[in-house]
Amino acid sequence: MTQEEQAMLSERFQQIYRQTFRDLRRYVALHCSDPDLIPGLLKKIYLEYYRRLKKEKCGTGNYAVLCKIADRMIFHFDSERTRPRNCSFPLHAENREEWLPENGDPLLQMSEERLWQALRSYPARTRKLFYLCYGEDMSPVEIAKELKLALPFVLQQLYGTLAEIRRKG
Amino acid sequence: MLERKLRQLYHGHQADENSILQTVLEQADREQEFPKHRRLMPLISILLCVCILFLCAVGYFFVLTTREYQEALGFFRENQLSETDFSRREIYLIWQDIVSGTFARPETLRLFESLSEEVYGAPLLSSQKEDLLSLWEYRKYLLKNFGDISSAPDMWFSILRTAIPQSSNFQTEISKYKNGEILWTSVLKYDFQGRTDDVAWNGGLILAGTAQESSSVSLGVLVALDSQGSVLWEQQSGPNVTYDKVLVWADRVIVFGSRYEDTLVGGSRKKRWYFCFSEYDLNGTLLNYREHLWGGQFEVLEGVVAENQFFLKLRENADASERLISVSSSGDWSENLQYWLDGKCCLVKDLLPYRNVVYLSVCISAYSEEEFLRNLTELREEYYAACEKASSTFTEMPEAYDKVLCSLFSSRFSAALLLCDPMSGVMKAYEVRNASCGQLFSYQGELRWTVFLAENAKNVDMTEEYWVDLWVKEVIYCFDSKGKLLLRDEQNVRLIEYCI
Numbered sequence: 001m002t003q004e005e006q007a008m009l010s011e012r013f014q015q016i017y018r019q020t021f022r023d024l025r026r027y028v029a030l031h032c033s034d035p036d037l038i039p040g041l042l043k044k045i046y047l048e049y050y051r052r053l054k055k056e057k058c059g060t061g062n063y064a065v066l067c068k069i070a071d072r073m074i075f076h077f078d079s080e081r082t083r084p085r086n087c088s089f090p091l092h093a094e095n096r097e098e099w100l101p102e103n104g105d106p107l108l109q110m111s112e113e114r115l116w117q118a119l120r121s122y123p124a125r126t127r128k129l130f131y132l133c134y135g136e137d138m139s140p141v142e143i144a145k146e147l148k149l150a151l152p153f154v155l156q157q158l159y160g161t162l163a164e165i166r167r168k169g
Numbered sequence: 170m171l172e173r174k175l176r177q178l179y180h181g182h183q184a185d186e187n188s189i190l191q192t193v194l195e196q197a198d199r200e201q202e203f204p205k206h207r208r209l210m211p212l213i214s215i216l217l218c219v220c221i222l223f224l225c226a227v228g229y230f231f232v233l234t235t236r237e238y239q240e241a242l243g244f245f246r247e248n249q250l251s252e253t254d255f256s257r258r259e260i261y262l263i264w265q266d267i268v269s270g271t272f273a274r275p276e277t278l279r280l281f282e283s284l285s286e287e288v289y290g291a292p293l294l295s296s297q298k299e300d301l302l303s304l305w306e307y308r309k310y311l312l313k314n315f316g317d318i319s320s321a322p323d324m325w326f327s328i329l330r331t332a333i334p335q336s337s338n339f340q341t342e343i344s345k346y347k348n349g350e351i352l353w354t355s356v357l358k359y360d361f362q363g364r365t366d367d368v369a370w371n372g373g374l375i376l377a378g379t380a381q382e383s384s385s386v387s388l389g390v391l392v393a394l395d396s397q398g399s400v401l402w403e404q405q406s407g408p409n410v411t412y413d414k415v416l417v418w419a420d421r422v423i424v425f426g427s428r429y430e431d432t433l434v435g436g437s438r439k440k441r442w443y444f445c446f447s448e449y450d451l452n453g454t455l456l457n458y459r460e461h462l463w464g465g466q467f468e469v470l471e472g473v474v475a476e477n478q479f480f481l482k483l484r485e486n487a488d489a490s491e492r493l494i495s496v497s498s499s500g501d502w503s504e505n506l507q508y509w510l511d512g513k514c515c516l517v518k519d520l521l522p523y524r525n526v527v528y529l530s531v532c533i534s535a536y537s538e539e540e541f542l543r544n545l546t547e548l549r550e551e552y553y554a555a556c557e558k559a560s561s562t563f564t565e566m567p568e569a570y571d572k573v574l575c576s577l578f579s580s581r582f583s584a585a586l587l588l589c590d591p592m593s594g595v596m597k598a599y600e601v602r603n604a605s606c607g608q609l610f611s612y613q614g615e616l617r618w619t620v621f622l623a624e625n626a627k628n629v630d631m632t633e634e635y636w637v638d639l640w641v642k643e644v645i646y647c648f649d650s651k652g653k654l655l656l657r658d659e660q661n662v663r664l665i666e667y668c669i
Contacts, residue, residue, distance in 0.1 A: 017193075021186050039185075039189060042184055046190075050193060105170070107174075108170055108174065137176070
């Protein structure tokens with residue numbers, strides 16, 4: 001491949017990358033088990049896509065191809081891949097009265113670093129919901145729909161976890 | 170407020186779009202540098218697997234071949250075949266060929282040529298499968314029975330007539346020897362007169378003979394001894410019976426002999442002789458007894474069983490002439506000396522016991538008597554017609570006719586020397602194609618066999634009968650005590666007149 005062709009390929013790839021990155025990141029976040037795996041998976045997916053692009057085996061539907069590659073990569077590299085189910089989630093702070101603090105939220109006073117460490121101490125499935133909610137800006141209703149979970153469970157995971165962190169200080 | 174804080178927190182820790190792009194592009198560039206290597210890796214792996222598989226297959230084949238070669242070598246040594254004349258592969262091929270019974274490979278033929286020289290001292294007569302098989306079986310028999318140079322049997326029996334102490338009567342002592350040492354001696358009360366015949370059986374012995382009951386009465390006696398010398402059972406015949414020959418065949422004990430009765434013919438006493446056939450089971454129970462009136466006194470010299478038929482050589486005491494008869498398994502005798510071997514009709518010409526086995530001289534018919542006569546008649550008519558056409562006499566038949574006539578006679582029979590062993594059955598020891606055979610005799614320890622080869626034939630025209638003068642050459646085949654052909658001695662040409 002000549003340098004000119006190489007440059008053209010790179011340019012085309014970058015264009016597709018920019019167009020699809022956010023959607024694909026959300027797709028991977030929804031389908032993988034642990035949000036920590038997302039950067040690694042994305043690298044693998046785009047690298048494979050680049051190879052295909054080079055061999056001109058990508059056809060026209062770029063995002064569809066990327067989703068197919070993502071499915072395969074998640075299948076191969078995410079050992080914990082399973083569709084989340086209600087029963088597999090640990091329940092945090094079941095008492096709903098704790099979910100909304102009455103006088104000032106102690107979490108607001110908590111440093112970002114500490115809050116991040118506290119959130120990371122939770123299981124991957126809980127962290128995934130937090131990531132979808134605050135990282136991908138999905139509402140609890142959207143998350144429940146996409147992951148085929150009951151809304152109260154999503155709410156319980158999100159607010160119950162925060163209440164627990166709050167209580168633990 | 171909290172929600173905003175959390176969003177900021179998560180957005181800050183999110184997978185960075187630019188850094189991922191950078192990483193992907195860098196890695197893609199690195200792959201660009203070594204594309205061939207990546208492409209060749211699966212190919213190299215496949216080639217490596219193929220190589221490993223090939224090496225495994227070669228190793229397995231090598232081990233298998235080595236093992237089979239060792240088996241072939243064992244077979245060669247067991248059968249005392251020369252390994253030096255053949256390569257490793259040839260040994261293996263010959264082994265396969267013989268074991269499978271194919272006898273078709275040229276290497277096998279080469280081996281059999283040397284075997285023929287070894288056994289017969291003559292080149293291989295025929296490379297047909299059945300002839301090779303017959304030579305193989307015969308050689309195996311020779312190796313088994315005469316392979317040992319001493320060739321003396323390691324076990325034998327002695328039968329002695331001894332005087333009873335302080336008495337004028339006699340008894341019979343039977344001793345069994347092994348490697349020169351006496352194992353046991355058994356004493357029988359019978360005073361056997363003349364010749365006895367015995368057959369080793371189950372480590373013991375079955376003895377048939379004629380015991381003197383009184384000065385004028387003799388009895389046929391059959392005694393079975395076990396391997397320890399104890400008498401298992403004994404059977405006595407009626408008076409005036411002579412037991413000459415005993416054979417054990419198919420769980421039966423067959424005894425041949427004679428019986429006489431005194432008759433008054435025209436005021437003078439005369440003896441009337443009968444041929445006797447007695448069949449016992451192995452427990453000594455008489456199963457069948459047959460007797461046939463005979464012309465005069467006789468003695469059964471030898472007997473052999475071949476294909477459910479007994480062939481006996483008898484000596485007529487009146488003129489000391491010998492004759493052959495055949496006896497069926499049910500005891501009926503006949504002068505028809507034919508029997509069937511491998512689907513071919515065999516005509517027994519002579520039999521001779523020689524070194525614990527009995528040899529049979531037989532003519533094997535290439536085609537039936539009817540077919541021979543039909544061919545002869547057709548040939549005769551054809552040439553008679555030719556003579557009439559040429560207006561010549563029948564006595565002036567062309568030489569070509571004589572040659573065809575001679576070949577017709579010579580191709581009628583094959584002479585075969587058969588070996589009858591009670592243990593191994595009947596097997597062909599030697600065969601001469603296009604020949605007939607005659608007498609068997611032993612001379613100076615050698616087995617001699619007379620074979621006739623048709624040399625010439627001449628039509629003799631008679632008004633009523635059809636005569637052919639046949640000139641045959643007599644050839645004596647001499648075999649040593651181990652059954653190997655020593656000599657082929659050509660004798661004079663004889664004239665035989667053949668009449669239809």
